[in-house]
Amino acid sequence: MAQLEHIEAIEKRLWGTADTLRANSNYASNEYFLLVMGLVFLRHTYSRFLAVKEKIEANLPTRVGKTRALSKEDFSQQSSIFLQPEAQFGQLLRTLNPDVLKKVSGDVFGRIYEYFLTQFSDQKAHDGG
Numbered sequence: 001m002a003q004l005e006h007i008e009a010i011e012k013r014l015w016g017t018a019d020t021l022r023a024n025s026n027y028a029s030n031e032y033f034l035l036v037m038g039l040v041f042l043r044h045t046y047s048r049f050l051a052v053k054e055k056i057e058a059n060l061p062t063r064v065g066k067t068r069a070l071s072k073e074d075f076s077q078q079s080s081i082f083l084q085p086e087a088q089f090g091q092l093l094r095t096l097n098p099d100v101l102k103k104v105s106g107d108v109f110g111r112i113y114e115y116f117l118t119q120f121s122d123q124k125a126h127d128g129g
Helices: 002-023 029-058 072-076 089-095 108-128
Strands: none
Touching: 002 029, 029 072, 029 089
């Protein structure tokens, strides 16, 4: 029962955080759903990655004192996704929060948002063609 209460507390805390993110955005829940769920999935993937990484590293073959590098296949065999360092949860958040963004003024995020929409639109057209 204590485990369930702990999980429920985490759920409520994360939901509160997600709701706070939405609060000043004027978005409906269906409009920020994909963003929040994407972050939750990324965090889950990172947790799974960390859980199996140590086990994989302990069983990697060594030759002449050198251990083979981790591979996608190592993680696939453990039903996990291999995350390059730059795609791991903590590093991704740091990458999306460079110091330069802390010093900008004006509607920079509006521009970034529009730029991303254009990029995603172009990518979708490229993927479909």
